[in-house]
Amino acid sequence: MRHFLTILQIPGNTFKFFNMEKQVFIPLVLALMVVGVQSTKLTFTNRCPFTVWPGTLNNFGKPPLSKTGFELAQGASESLDAPVGWEGRVWGRTGCSTDSNGRFRCDTAECGSGVVACNGNGAVPPATLIEFKFQGDGGKDFYDTSLVDGFNLPFSIAPQGGTGDCKVSGCPANVNAICPPELRVTAGGATIACKSACEAFNTDEYCCRGAFNSPDTCKPTNYSMIFKNACPLAYSYAYNDGSSTFTCTGADYILTYCP
Ligand SMILES: *[C@@H]1O[C@H](CO)[C@@H](O)[C@H](O)[C@H]1NC(C)=O
Numbered sequence: 001m002r003h004f005l006t007i008l009q010i011p012g013n014t015f016k017f018f019n020m021e022k023q024v025f026i027p028l029v030l031a032l033m034v035v036g037v038q039s040t041k042l043t044f045t046n047r048c049p050f051t052v053w054p055g056t057l058n059n060f061g062k063p064p065l066s067k068t069g070f071e072l073a074q075g076a077s078e079s080l081d082a083p084v085g086w087e088g089r090v091w092g093r094t095g096c097s098t099d100s101n102g103r104f105r106c107d108t109a110e111c112g113s114g115v116v117a118c119n120g121n122g123a124v125p126p127a128t129l130i131e132f133k134f135q136g137d138g139g140k141d142f143y144d145t146s147l148v149d150g151f152n153l154p155f156s157i158a159p160q161g162g163t164g165d166c167k168v169s170g171c172p173a174n175v176n177a178i179c180p181p182e183l184r185v186t187a188g189g190a191t192i193a194c195k196s197a198c199e200a201f202n203t204d205e206y207c208c209r210g211a212f213n214s215p216d217t218c219k220p221t222n223y224s225m226i227f228k229n230a231c232p233l234a235y236s237y238a239y240n241d242g243s244s245t246f247t248c249t250g251a252d253y254i255l256t257y258c259p
Contacts, residue, residue, distance in 0.1 A: 038084070038250075039081045039082060039083050039084055040081070040082045040084075040086065040134050040135075040141065040251070040252060040253065041079050041080075041081055041082075041252035041253070042065075042079065042080050042081075042082055042090070042252070042253050042255060043077055043078070043079040043252070043253070043254045043255065044072055044077065044078050044079070044080070044090075044255045044257070045072075045076075045077040045254060045255065045256045045257070046072040046073065046074055046075065046076055046077070046256075046257045046258070047075070047256055047257060047258045047259060048074060048153065048154075048257050048258035049074060049258075050074060050094065051071060051072065051073050051074060051096070052072050052092040052093065052094060052153065052257045053069060053070065053071050053072065053092065053093040053094075053096045053106060053116065054067075054069065054070055054072055054078075054090060054091070054092055054093075054255075054257075055068065055069045055090065055091050055092070055093055055109065055111050055118045055122075055123055056068050056069070056080070056088060056089070056090045056118065057088050057089050057090075057111075057118060057120070057121070057122045057123075058086065058087065058088040059087040059088050059089075062085070062086055062087050062088060063083060063086070064120065065080045065081075065082060065086070065088070066080055066081065067080055067117065068117045068118040068119055068120065069093075069111065069113070069115075069116050069117040069118040069119075070116060070117075071096075071116060072092075072257070082132070082134055084134065084135055085134060085135050086132065086134045087132060087133045087134070088131075088132060089122070089129050089130065089131045089132070090129070090130050090132075090255060091109045091123045091127045091128060091129050091130070091152075091155070092109060092128070092152070092153050092155060092257045093106035093108060093109045093110060093111070093123070094106060094107055094108045094109070094152060094153055094192065095107025095108060095187065095192065096116075104116055107187055107192055108126065108127065108152040108153070108185070108192050108193045109123040109124065109126075109127035109128075109152045109153075109193075110123070110124045111123055111124070112124060123149070125149035125150045125195065125196065125199050126149060126150025126151055126152050126185060126193040126194055126195045126196065126199065127149050127150065127151075127152050127193075128145065128146075128147060128150075128151050128152055128153055128154070128155045128171055128234075129145070129146040129147075129148075129149060130143065130144070130145050130146075130155060130157050130169075130170070130255060131143065131144050131145075131146055132253075138249075139249055139250075140164065140247040140248065140249050141159075141162070141247060141248050141249065141251060142245055142246070142247055143157055143159075143169060143245070143246050143247075143248070143253070144169060144234070144235055144244050144245045144246065145157065145169050145170045145171050145231070145233060145234040145235065145244070146234060146235040147171060147175070147196070147227040147231060147234045147235060147236050148196060148198075148235050148236070148237060148238055148240075149196060149199070150183075150193060150194055150195045150196040150199060151171065151175040151176065151179075151193065151194045151227065151231075152176075152192070152193040152194075153176075153257060153258065154170075154171060154172050154173060154174055154175075154257070154258050154259060155170055155171060155255065155256070155257055155259075156168060156169065156170025156171070156172050156255070156256050156259040157169050157170050157253055157254070157255050157256075158170075158253065158254045158256070159248040159251035159252075159253055160251055160252045160253065160254060161250070161251055161252060162248035162249055162250045162251025162252075163248070163249050163250055164247055164248050164249045165246060165247050165248060166246075166247075166248035166251060167233075167246050167248075168233075169233045169234070169244075169246045170231070170233060170234070170256075170259065171230070171231035171233070171234045172231070172259045173230040173231050175194050175226075175227060175230045175231065176191040176192065176193065176194055177191070178226065178230060179191055179194035179226075180223070180226065182200060183195045183196075183197065183200050183223065194227075196223070196224075196227075197221060197223035197224065200223075205221065206221060206223065207238075208237065208238040208239055214239070215239040218237065218238055218239040219237075220236070220237060220240075221237070224236040224237040224240075228240075
């Protein structure tokens with residue numbers, strides 16, 4: 001703001017910016033500030049009966065958020081501002097601790113950085129993912145929940161104060177509780193995550209590769225149906241129809257672990 005005021009105070013009629021007269025430039029800047037595309041506030045809330053370590057990853061060509069990983073105690077909330085046009089994904093890590101070599105690691109959705117910040121690394125599956133594209137076509141935000149990389153914890157997204165469809169999305173169910181034995185990731189006898197069939201069996205059919213690499217040939221399977229039935233609002237396989245992507249304009253978002 002100080003810089004902007006300095007510009008305003010430049011005297012005389014000689015002021016030019018990118019060859020624009022002051023009389024054109026200043027109203028233009030003011031208009032952009034008022035109409036202004038604003039950043040989007042993401043508020044992470046942890047309602048799980050345990051600590052969660054959120055992870056964030058920007059898509060290629062977009063800047064990282066101010067935090068790429070942090071600790072969120074049971075009952076705590078923390079907000080991050082996503083810059084205009086941000087695209088990326090967020091998830092939650094569980095069972096994290098620092099090992100005897102000083103390396104930070106997590107039992108689920110680990111990002112492999114060795115520290116709490118994920119620093120440009122994504123989640124190792126299985127991980128419940130929420131994906132965003134802010135201020136996309138028509139100024140709309142696009143968001144979805146994906147179980148294509150499996151499930152690790154219930155996670156939901158609720159738009160606040162936007163216009164348009166603005167539906168709550170997410171996977172509020174505990175898929176770990178209904179995960180078939182062949183997909184389970186366990187620790188100390190408990191199921192802590194549920195793999196996708198692609199990760200567990202690595203076949204073209206389950207991974208939508210090869211002959212199955214199109215919306216016509218990549219179909220729901222008996223395994224993806226388990227995820228879809230538990231969480232109908234989430235993507236459960238790669239070419240799942242568009243019904244799982246949601247839109248909203250001008251909203252902030254509350255992201256809740258164990259909603
Ligand atoms: C899914 O189908 C495969 C192949 O037909 C079968 O081997 C497997 O047991 C089925 N799993 C479930 C959970 O229905």
